[in-house]
Amino acid sequence: MAKPGVARPSGERLKNPAISRWLKTVPGWKAQDRRSSITRTYVLPGFRSALAFVQFVGELAEAHDHHPDIDIRYKKVTLNLSTHSAGGLTEKDFALAREVDAR
Amino acid sequence: MAKPGVARPSGERLKNPAISRWLKTVPGWKAQDRRSSITRTYVLPGFRSALAFVQFVGELAEAHDHHPDIDIRYKKVTLNLSTHSAGGLTEKDFALAREVDAR
Numbered sequence: 001m002a003k004p005g006v007a008r009p010s011g012e013r014l015k016n017p018a019i020s021r022w023l024k025t026v027p028g029w030k031a032q033d034r035r036s037s038i039t040r041t042y043v044l045p046g047f048r049s050a051l052a053f054v055q056f057v058g059e060l061a062e063a064h065d066h067h068p069d070i071d072i073r074y075k076k077v078t079l080n081l082s083t084h085s086a087g088g089l090t091e092k093d094f095a096l097a098r099e100v101d102a103r
Numbered sequence: 104m105a106k107p108g109v110a111r112p113s114g115e116r117l118k119n120p121a122i123s124r125w126l127k128t129v130p131g132w133k134a135q136d137r138r139s140s141i142t143r144t145y146v147l148p149g150f151r152s153a154l155a156f157v158q159f160v161g162e163l164a165e166a167h168d169h170h171p172d173i174d175i176r177y178k179k180v181t182l183n184l185s186t187h188s189a190g191g192l193t194e195k196d197f198a199l200a201r202e203v204d205a206r
Contacts, residue, residue: 072173
């Protein structure tokens with residue numbers, strides 16, 4: 001397992017034990033779809049805050065060249081991260097999740 | 104049926120014949136969930152354009168005080184409109200849909 005905060009997260013698909021370890025580094029995120037993705041829902045104060053949060057996530061996504069699925073339901077924003085090219089979770093997903101939560 | 108472009112769209116639930124008429128005014132939008140909502144997916148040139156489009160829709164939503172569900176899948180943005188307080192489609196949904204497409 002690479003160290004959290006690794007500069008160049010690997011795009012190799014993680015195995016179950018590694019996923020378990022990485023999950024501990026991103027409280028609030030949950031694995032789903034047979035551990036092929038991670039998801040978290042954020043509740044913002046209102047719709048405008050939700051939009052601003054989406055812009056912030058979008059900037060990070062561009063910087064990482066890794067783009068979460070984003071669902072906006074008024075003031076709730078759900079992110080879903082997976083590395084489609086690897087067919088599941090990689091360090092890239094956890095690296096971006098960690099950075100979103102470091103805001 | 105109120106005229107399209109009506110200043111104050113009604114929040115009353117539309118009946119089937121009215122929905123059919125309104126649908127003709129928003130090409131590209133489709134009714135779903137037993138005609139309780141309308142949806143359209145926009146394919147933008149890239150992720151940044153998708154984010155900008157979401158901001159644009161967000162501003163309109165605030166102006167209308169009517170907020171679509173918004174799903175971002177990289178450069179695809181899906182909007183879903185329904186008037187939850189009315190339990191289905193109202194003029195509010197079509198008024199916002201028309202304004203999004205007048206961009």
